[in-house]
Amino acid sequence: MKQSPKLPAEKRQAxxxxxxxxxxxxxxxxxxxxxxxxxxxxxxxxxxxFHFGNKEDIFFAVVKEMSGRHFSIITKSLxxxxxxxxxxxxxxxxxxxxxxxxxxxxxxxxxxxxxxxKIADYLExxxxxxEKELVAYLKKNAGMTKKQGQTLYxxxxxxxxxxxxxxxxxxxxxxxxRLQKDVMDMTKLFLHKR
Amino acid sequence: MKQSPKLPAEKRQAxxxxxxxxxxxxxxxxxxxxxxxxxxxxxxxxxxxFHFGNKEDIFFAVVKEMSGRHFSIITKSLxxxxxxxxxxxxxxxxxxxxxxxxxxxxxxxxxxxxxxxKIADYLExxxxxxEKELVAYLKKNAGMTKKQGQTLYxxxxxxxxxxxxxxxxxxxxxxxxRLQKDVMDMTKLFLHKR
DNA sequence: AAATGAATACCTACTGGTCAGTATGTAAGT
DNA sequence: ACTTACATACTGACCAGTAGGTATTCATTT
Numbered sequence: 001m002k003q004s005p006k007l008p009a010e011k012r013q014a015x016x017x018x019x020x021x022x023x024x025x026x027x028x029x030x031x032x033x034x035x036x037x038x039x040x041x042x043x044x045x046x047x048x049x050f051h052f053g054n055k056e057d058i059f060f061a062v063v064k065e066m067s068g069r070h071f072s073i074i075t076k077s078l079x080x081x082x083x084x085x086x087x088x089x090x091x092x093x094x095x096x097x098x099x100x101x102x103x104x105x106x107x108x109x110x111x112x113x114x115x116x117x118k119i120a121d122y123l124e125x126x127x128x129x130x131e132k133e134l135v136a137y138l139k140k141n142a143g144m145t146k147k148q149g150q151t152l153y154x155x156x157x158x159x160x161x162x163x164x165x166x167x168x169x170x171x172x173x174x175x176x177x178r179l180q181k182d183v184m185d186m187t188k189l190f191l192h193k194r
Numbered sequence: 195m196k197q198s199p200k201l202p203a204e205k206r207q208a209x210x211x212x213x214x215x216x217x218x219x220x221x222x223x224x225x226x227x228x229x230x231x232x233x234x235x236x237x238x239x240x241x242x243x244f245h246f247g248n249k250e251d252i253f254f255a256v257v258k259e260m261s262g263r264h265f266s267i268i269t270k271s272l273x274x275x276x277x278x279x280x281x282x283x284x285x286x287x288x289x290x291x292x293x294x295x296x297x298x299x300x301x302x303x304x305x306x307x308x309x310x311x312k313i314a315d316y317l318e319x320x321x322x323x324x325e326k327e328l329v330a331y332l333k334k335n336a337g338m339t340k341k342q343g344q345t346l347y348x349x350x351x352x353x354x355x356x357x358x359x360x361x362x363x364x365x366x367x368x369x370x371x372r373l374q375k376d377v378m379d380m381t382k383l384f385l386h387k388r
Numbered sequence: 389a390a391a392t393g394a395a396t397a398c399c400t401a402c403t404g405g406t407c408a409g410t411a412t413g414t415a416a417g418t
Numbered sequence: 419a420c421t422t423a424c425a426t427a428c429t430g431a432c433c434a435g436t437a438g439g440t441a442t443t444c445a446t447t448t
Contacts, residue, residue, distance in 0.1 A: 003415045003424050012423085028305070030224055034408060044425045045409085051423090055408065107308070111222070111301045114363050124364055154360075154367065155376055162356030166348075169308050170318055173348065182349055189383065197441045200397050228434060238399045239435085245397090249434065 004043060013051050013061070016041050021062045028108035029059060059112065060119050066105065067126045070098065075133050084142035088187045091134075092156070092180060099164055100176055107168050127157075142191060152190050159183050198237060207245050207255070210235050215256045222302035223253060253306065254313050260299065261320045264292065269327050278336035282381045285328075286350070286374060293358055294370050301362050321351075336385060346384050353377050 007015070019041035023032040034055055038048045052058045077094050081087035098104040105113075113119045135149035144152075160183075167174045201209070213235035217226040228249055232242045246252045271288045275281035292298040299307075307313045329343035338346075354377075361368045 001425065006416055006423055009423090028309075033406085046426070047424045049409070107301055107305045110359065110363055111305045114301070115222075120363070127364065127367075151372070154373075158353060158356035158360055158373065160356065161359035162352035162354065165304065165355040165359060166352055169304055169314070170321065173321075178345070179348075179352065186380070195399065197398055200442060203397090206397085227432090240400075241398045243435070 001044065004047070009051065012047075016043070016048060016051055016058070017061050017065050020058050021066065024059065024062060024109070025102070025106065028106075029112040034058075056116060056119075060116075060122070063105075063109065063113060063119055064122065066103075066109075067123065070095075070104065071126060071130060073098065074130060078133065078137045082141050084138060084191060085188065087137060087141065088156075088191075089184055092160075092183050092187070095160060096163065096176055096180055096183075099160075099167055104164060107165065152187070155186065155190070156183065159186065195238065198241070203245065206241075210237070210242060210245055210252070211255050211259050214252050215260065218253065218256060218303070219296070219300065222300075223306040228252075250310060250313075254310070254316070257299075257303065257307060257313055258316065260297075260303075261317065264289075264298070265320060265324060267292065268324055272327065272331045276335050278332060278385060279382065281331065281335065282350075282385075283378055286354075286377050286381070289354060290357065290370055290374050290377075293361055298358060301359065346381070349380065349384070350377065353380065 016037070020032065020037045023037050023040050026032075027036070034045050034048055037058065038045045041048070048058070052061065073094050074091055077091040078087045081090055095104075113123055131150060131153050134153050135144075135146050138144040138149040138152065139146065163174065163179055163183075210231070214226065214231045217231050217234050220226075221230070228239050228242055231252065232239045235242070242252070246255065267288050268285055271285040272281045275284055289298075307317055325344060325347050328347050329338075329340050332338040332343040332346065333340065357368065357373055357377075
């Protein structure tokens with residue numbers, strides 16, 4: 001293999017992260033060999049290791065990238081609507097869109113991430129950040145208390161996680177439209193009952 | 195190591211299955227070496243392989259055993275109550291009890307199971323069997339149509355899955371009592387709104 | 389009752405494949 | 419010429435599965 005022209009570190013790393021995301025998504029963490037990741041990026045394993053200390057660092061970089069994208073999509077959805085019902089609906093719709101388009105974390109990601117403390121901590125922190133955003137949004141636009149906002153978030157997150165699992169374990173069972181409607185009903189109930 | 199006295203095949207296999215369950219629960223499928231499983235059973239790897247063809251067969255046997263126990267707990271809960279609200283509550287309570295007591299499938303189980311067709315098929319079949327039981331129960335005791343029963347099951351199952359995920363990714367986030375109450379509210383809503 | 393032989397359930401040492409990570413070489417760029 | 423980003427060949431740890439050995443058990447024979 002001819003040596004690739006050099007690239008600035010951050011461009012090269014972004015390329016490697018994209019490649020790793022694809023392979024890990026497809027084969028799971030264990031199945032994603034560093035060889036396969038390097039090949040997907042059109043580079044050598046040596047190049048991969050030049051940029052990342054070990055396989056776990058690669059995975060962490062992938063998780064951060066994906067998590068950042070999710071965060072961005074969610075907060076953007078909320079920002080676009082001041083009506084709480086509409087804001088939540090848009091958020092739910094877009095979040096489920098990620099799953100349907102196979103752009104969200106899989107069971108395998110979770111399974112590995114939770115075993116690595118720094119990654120688990122990072123994801124928990126992201127979880128808290130999103131919660132903060134939503135709670136602030138609901139407080140401002142729906143007059144909810146912090147506690148109520150947190151409860152709604154937990155419930156929605158739980159439903160969402162469940163949908164991810166269902167989608168992966170039994171794709172034919174999951175009717176996204178139906179579930180989206182149910183999740184929205186839940187949201188409505190919560191907004192009007194508190 | 196002194197050779198263990200012989201046991202009837204089914205007793206020995208049950209012993210190995212229990213051992214495998216423990217180790218796989220603790221370390222995940224990949225982390226559960228055949229050596230560790232054998233050691234947990236107080237036997238040798240050779241003995242393990244005498245009874246099971248390969249590691250996957252061991253895992254399949256474990257999944258079947260656990261799944262059978264879940265099925266039994268769920269159907270028993272329903273049988274004990276003819277009042278639908280009470281029956282569902284008992285079922286939900288006992289199901290969540292499995293999770294809280296760390297007796298239910300983990301992300302790791304799912305993650306591996308879904309990659310092995312015969313296991314995925316088996317679990318899907320179990321899923322359908324439980325659905326049948328619940329649908330029949332709701333039809334008989336709540337006058338629900340099959341479709342409605344199926345929808346409620348999917349929703350409950352989704353919530354349940356989400357709770358499993360939450361519990362594993364962030365144990366401190368999961369207030370079982372709170373979530374149980376929310377799940378029951380969901381159920382109530384469904385029972386009264388249809 | 390004790391001895392013997394056969395079957396089989398179990399044990400131990402081994403094999404070979406896999407792959408994360410590394411040492412060394414070299415091409416790209418200044 | 420020098421630095422560094424990248425490539426290649428290699429290393430060693432790990433572990434599922436296997437081959438050969440042996441202890442346990444039961445049935446038969448003495």
